[in-house]
Amino acid sequence: MRISTIAFANLRRRKGKAFFLVSGIGIGIGTAVALLSLSGSLREEIGSQMDRFGANIVVTPHSDSLALDYGGVSVAGVSFDQHQLSNDDAAGVRRIPYRKRLSVVAPKLLGTVDVDGRRTLVAGVDFASELRLKKWWRLVGRAPESATDVLLGYDVARAVSAIEPFPGTSADADKSSAHHSAAPEEFRITKERVTIGSREHRIAGVIGQTGGPEDRMVFAQLSQVQDLLGRPGQLSVIEVSALCKDCPVEDIVTQIRKELPHANVSAIQQSVRARAEAVDRLSRFSLVVSAVVLAIGALMVFTTMMSAVVERTKEIGVLRAIGFRRTHIIKGLMIEVVIISAAGGIVGWLAGLLASRLALPYFTEAGAQIELRVSLAVLAIAIAMLTGIVSSVYPVIRASRLDPSEAVRYV
Amino acid sequence: MAFVAVENISKTYNDQGSRIGVPVLRDVSAEIGEGEFVCLMGPSGSGKSTLLTILGAMNHPSQGRLVIDGIDVYALSDERRADFRAQYLGFVFQQHHLMPYLNAIENVMLPLATLPLAAIEKRRRALEVLEKVGLAKKWSRMPNQLSGGEQGRLAIARALANEPPLVLADEPTGTLDTKTGDEIMKVLLDLSARGQTIFMVTHNPANAALAHRVLYLRDGELEPTPGVVEARSEYCRSGRG
Known part of the structure; x- marks a missing residue:
């Protein structure tokens, strides 16, 4: 007791x-x-979801020029002392102390090339990283596998007649509308290959209309585009997605700046703050x-x-x-x-x-x-x-x- | 020197909201020797229960001292007085107040719960006391599975579990029929015969007559009464004791 x-x-x-x-x-x-x-x-x-919105850190070459754009309309500017980014810089981003908090590092080289005779914006990308970053892309076809595989933006695909709408869809009825939004299942790929520069590439897939700049772009393997543009090892931009659960974005930005002192590193604060x-x-x-x-x-x-x-x-x-x-x-x-x-x-x-x-x-x-x-x-x-x-x-x-x-x- | 000394004890209750006190005990003095069986009688409202709770180290007197075994009880702190009760006193309440959710042996072990004894020792003591009151075979029964007399005996067993020098009983036969009341009195007299000091409040003159000595309280004051009552010896002679 x-x-x-x-x-x-x-x-x-x-x-x-x-x-x-x-x-x-x-x-x-x-x-x-x-x-x-x-x-x-x-x-x-x-x-x-916020992470799915894409990159929350953007690394661009350091430039003394001011951006000349208004309401989405760009005017060519003049750049001074522009330092180019390179493949080494992408590797440098992956070396920062907070590297485990980086979910995607997506390097890109941008340029213009002829695609089936039409001047088009081309992006050289690492497809594995790019597709993880752009989770909202709806691909018709498949993800690129070989070095010569490319993805076409919706507008480009239409321009080079690589797709056609399924009979009876609204896309068929309104082909001329620039603002038409086509669901991926509303068209099919009708062409296997496309000429970029002087080389033939296989069309792996077409990105469903996004309403963004992707619609007017072609995406190819980074090394291929570097060769095509004659800029081996160079990059235009590095998009970085930090794992945003309690992520110290500012600290990551500081670390990347320290690693790449010649580059502009900016965090997309809006999405982080909203989240x-x-x-x-x-x-x-x-x-x-x-x-x-x-x-x-x-x-x-x-x-x-x-x-x-x-x-x-x-x-x-x-x-x-x-x-x-x-x-x-x-x-x-x-x-x-x-x-x-x-x-x-x-x-x-x-x-x-x-x-x-x-x-x-x-x-x-x-x-x-x-x-x-x-x-x-x-x-x-x-x-x-x-x-x-x-x-x-x-x-x-x-x-x-x-x-x-x-x-x-x-x- | 007396085992229990009640020295000039007075008790006044203050009604809530009133400055005028109601005196219940007035300058009460008494002594109880070791092994004595003393009964306290008196009409309702005479202060019997108050004197019992004062003797039980539960009710601080307004004046006077209570000395038990040389200890000035009310000079102790509240917690020390609780220890004193655990060590020196055994209570038998009028309505037994057994814990309905504990079985017979657990009820008996209740006063031992706070003592630093091994579980086996507590059980041994409880069984021994149950044996004394004739309930050893019913140790596992719940209180509601015992008769009124058995419940009374169980209450006495609980009062004895801590081997107290003084047992205080508050009209233990008050609510019982004559046969059951006699059963309880027999146990108390047996204890008295073995040298247990008992102080019992009762309204029943027949029960009081079985004590060594009777104190009579009227209007808060003790009245002189004959010391030994013949009935006790008669009770013992008749073979009931």
Whole structure:
């Protein structure tokens, strides 16, 4: 017989009340866990969506010229002291201390060449990196495999008659519209090869209309374009996608600047800030709702414990009369509270995980998942215990201060 | 020197919101020797329960001292007084106040819960006391599985578990029928015969007559009463004791 024996026996005796308390704490913790898990998953998803928007760091050659463009219309400018980027610079980006936080490093060489006799903007790219960076591209055909494979932008493909719309599609009815947006399944590739410069290349695929500059470009292997333009080893731009979950973009930019002092390195702050703001709002919302629900749970524990103390006045009086110290009364009641709170925490964690798994499809795209984090389980149980203990302090101290002579006389 | 010395104890309760105190005990002095069985009688409202709770180290007197085994009880701190109760006192309540969620042996072990004894020793002591009151075979029964008399005996067993020098009983037969009341009295008299000091509050003159000495309380003051009551010897002679 120990004080804990009395606590356990009391819990067994008051199963209904214990169940009620466990449920109350469980609901509070479950709500908090569900919201935190959901916001965590939404954070991951927003992060990955933002990453999918493409590069968030752009490395360009250092130039003293001012950009001469307005509203998307470019006017040729004059450049001074322009330093070219090279393949070594792309390798340099991959050497920075935060290199593990870089998801894609996509070097490019831009130039103009004749494509089937038409002057066209060509981009030499590393297709493996480029296709990871431009996840929104919808390819008809396949990804380039050999060195001579190319991808054509939608407008270029139309210009060189490499595609034709499926009969009866809107694309067929409105071929002349420059702003027409064609879904990839609305056209098919009708040509196998195209001449770029003086060399024949195989058309691996055509990029569905994006409404962006890609529509008017041809994409070929970087080394091929470097040969074609007579600029071996040179690059025009390096696009970098940093893994943006808690990414210190500014630090990455600083490290790249240090590695490539002759280059302009700029972060696309807008997307980073928008993402951070969205995530922060979600987190704040989750925290506030969780705090409110937990406060309600704490209030419930408080009122239940207060009524339990009144209900057990006689019992506490008897225990005090037979020699239990105040601290023994506190210890016995606190053992009950801790057991109930821990059980509430475990139940709440499990219920919260289940609820968030069930609710996740309604909030996110398919593929998002709730992570089974041990830290969240530990946190849930710790907060449940803290809530239970804090809200029971007053009732328990009040119980311990019951005058035993009054308590015994009370009956 | 008396084992228990009640020295000029007065107790005044202050009604809430009123400055005027209500005196319940007035300058009460008494002594109880070791091994004595003393009964306290008196009409309702005479201060019997107050004197019992003061003797039980639970109710601080307004004036006076309580000395048990040479210890000035109310000079101790609240926590030390709790320890004193655990070590020196055994309580038998009018309605037994058994814990309904503990079985018989667990109820008996309750006063031992806070003592630094091994579990096996606590169990041994509890079984020994249950044996004394004739409930050893029913150690695993829950209180509601025992008769009224057995519950009373179990309450006495609990009061004896910590081997207290002084047992305080508050009308232990007050709510029981005559047969069950006699059963409880028999246990108390057996204990008294073995040298246990007992102080019992009762309304029942027949039970009081079985004590070594009766104190009579009226309007908070002790009245002189005959020391030894003949009935006890008669009770013992009749073979009931």
